[in-house]
Amino acid sequence: MIAEGVKTYRNYIGGEWRDGSATERLEIRDPANGELVYYCTNSTVEDARAAIAAAKHAFEHTDWSENAVARAKALYKLADALRASLDWLAPLLTREGGKPLAISRAEIMRGADALEYYAGLARNLYGRSINLGPNEMAILLREPIGVVSIITPWNMALSLLTRSLAPALAAGNAVVIKPASLTPGATAEFIRMIDETPEIPKGIVNYVVGPGSTVGAELVKHPDVEMVAFTGDTSTGKEIMRMAADGLKKVSLELGGKSPSVIFPDADFGRAVRSALSGASLWHAGQVCVAGTRILVQESIHDRFIEEARKQAGSLRVGPGLDKSTQVGPVISEGQLNRVLQYVEVGKREAELVVGGHRLTDGELARGYFVAPTVFDRVPVDAKIAQEEIFGPVVSVLTFKDEEEAAEIANATVYGLAAAVYTTDINKAMRLAKKIKSGMVWINTFGRLYPNAEMGGYKQSGLGRSYGLEGLREFTELKHINIQIHDPGRATSRRGDE
Numbered sequence: 413m414i415a416e417g418v419k420t421y422r423n424y425i426g427g428e429w430r431d432g433s434a435t436e437r438l439e440i441r442d443p444a445n446g447e448l449v450y451y452c453t454n455s456t457v458e459d460a461r462a463a464i465a466a467a468k469h470a471f472e473h474t475d476w477s478e479n480a481v482a483r484a485k486a487l488y489k490l491a492d493a494l495r496a497s498l499d500w501l502a503p504l505l506t507r508e509g510g511k512p513l514a515i516s517r518a519e520i521m522r523g524a525d526a527l528e529y530y531a532g533l534a535r536n537l538y539g540r541s542i543n544l545g546p547n548e549m550a551i552l553l554r555e556p557i558g559v560v561s562i563i564t565p566w567n568m569a570l571s572l573l574t575r576s577l578a579p580a581l582a583a584g585n586a587v588v589i590k591p592a593s594l595t596p597g598a599t600a601e602f603i604r605m606i607d608e609t610p611e612i613p614k615g616i617v618n619y620v621v622g623p624g625s626t627v628g629a630e631l632v633k634h635p636d637v638e639m640v641a642f643t644g645d646t647s648t649g650k651e652i653m654r655m656a657a658d659g660l661k662k663v664s665l666e667l668g669g670k671s672p673s674v675i676f677p678d679a680d681f682g683r684a685v686r687s688a689l690s691g692a693s694l695w696h697a698g699q700v701c702v703a704g705t706r707i708l709v710q711e712s713i714h715d716r717f718i719e720e721a722r723k724q725a726g727s728l729r730v731g732p733g734l735d736k737s738t739q740v741g742p743v744i745s746e747g748q749l750n751r752v753l754q755y756v757e758v759g760k761r762e763a764e765l766v767v768g769g770h771r772l773t774d775g776e777l778a779r780g781y782f783v784a785p786t787v788f789d790r791v792p793v794d795a796k797i798a799q800e801e802i803f804g805p806v807v808s809v810l811t812f813k814d815e816e817e818a819a820e821i822a823n824a825t826v827y828g829l830a831a832a833v834y835t836t837d838i839n840k841a842m843r844l845a846k847k848i849k850s851g852m853v854w855i856n857t858f859g860r861l862y863p864n865a866e867m868g869g870y871k872q873s874g875l876g877r878s879y880g881l882e883g884l885r886e887f888t889e890l891k892h893i894n895i896q897i898h899d900p901g902r903a904t905s906r907r908g909d910e
């Protein structure tokens with residue numbers, strides 16, 4: 413039965429809103445209380461193919477790939493539209509994903525910032541030229557790739573979309589977006605802003621909602637897709653790389669993490685503890701890729717740290733994201749709740765529980781998927797909870813003797829997305845920053861991201877870089893155009909034909 417007055421989102425293909433061909437529509441419920449938030453159409457591979465065809469047609473039959481002025485204008489307008497949506501879109505992001513409202517607002521502003529940054533770069537996509545010899549020259553041209561699939565996760569649906577979409581469009585590509593099936597609504601609202609941007613030809617941006625295993629896989633395997641920009645779980649990233657290998661497609665992969673925060677005794681203690689706990693992203697119930705969920709403290713400050721962590725984590729206000737006093741929201745789904753609680757049980761066997769360690773069901777909380785912020789102490793380096801990405805509000809505390817051991821432990825996982833070092837000794841900080849194998853190292857802070865500075869993963873945290881100039885180049889091909897200048901007075905080439 414369909415509830416009356418509840419919104420239904422549809423696919424957007426070739427500039428038209430269309431129902432997907434799957435029979436059952438999706439019901440998106442608020443993870444804080446189980447209430448129905450909206451419906452969304454659901455798709456099959458046929459819809460994915462239609463979206464790819466629309467993107468290919470628009471890429472080949474419009475001037476989008478050659479019209480940098482239009483692309484810049486479009487991205488500036490989208491940034492403005494997104495900012496203007498703040499007051500009504502942030503609550504939707506919170507209702508579909510659970511995060512506190514302030515985080516949803518920050519996410520929208522970050523998305524707008526990325527759009528604006530790449531709007532500026534759209535007209536500055538320079539190649540190079542090389543004077544190869546007396547009568548020969550190379551022009552190295554940056555070109556768009558063609559049809560790009562952008563597949564996004566549910567934890568930061570909008571900022572992770574704009575992080576890929578803005579450079580993909582700035583470079584002149586056509587795209588098909590597949591959002592996570594758990595959170596397609598805020599993305600659909602953003603697609604509406606794209607629909608209302610006249611500089612973007614119809615078909616350049618398409619949006620299809622459907623299961624990753626069918627619709628997502630088609631968006632990777634289809635021969636007309638030239639590149640896949642994926643953000644999500646490491647195991648899904650590996651599967652995507654395997655599927656893309658058949659067509660030798662370009663992939664950009666932003667995957668999971670198990671980031672370390674390393675605290676030395678000479679750090680500003682109060683600041684370091686606050687920053688490291690906030691870096692664990694407890695506010696979004698730990699559901700953030702860069703979350704610093706392994707906190708490494710030098711032995712001499714261990715007891716003091718544990719006392720402070722117990723106090724701070726234990727006093728966080730857990731509740732619905734829409735409630736202004738909430739500091740920690742719910743996890744996204746019942747499946748995620750059970751997964752996190754299983755890890756907590758494993759943690760109780762592997763380590764010492766300091767605080768939390770259970771589901772919260774008092775009063776209204778019983779209707780949602782709330783987990784008490786949890787800290788484990790004396791966690792062995794090879795413990796499951798110290799090695800695997802839990803994506804829940806669970807922090808592991810480990811100790812180290814000296815700088816060398818700190819670096820060893822920091823590097824002792826398959827991940828390498830981010831890290832933080834807290835010390836007032838700049839030499840120590842820089843030595844550690846160089847030793848830690850991760851795409852980002854923060855010093856005396858955590859979680860600062862900028863559209864003009866690259867981020868991405870070492871090891872199994874990903875391939876390629878997002879944000880910055882590198883983030884734009886990911887969405888381009890490089891072509892060498894070689895010119896032999898006819899000059900009757902001089903030899904054509906120093907090296908002859910090759």
Ligand code: NAP
Binds near residue numbers: 563622632
């Ligand atoms: P996920 O399960 O990998 O899903 C991500 C997206 O991939 C969803 O749209 C999903 O569709 C789709 N998908 C699933 N299987 C697929 C397949 N076989 N082929 C193509 N697409 C497929 O990840 P998630 O649970 O949504 O997100 C959490 C993960 O993302 C965490 O591991 C987190 O660390 C990572 N993450 C990384 C970054 C970063 O910047 N490195 C940022 C944010 C999140 P359905 O929704 O329909 O399943």
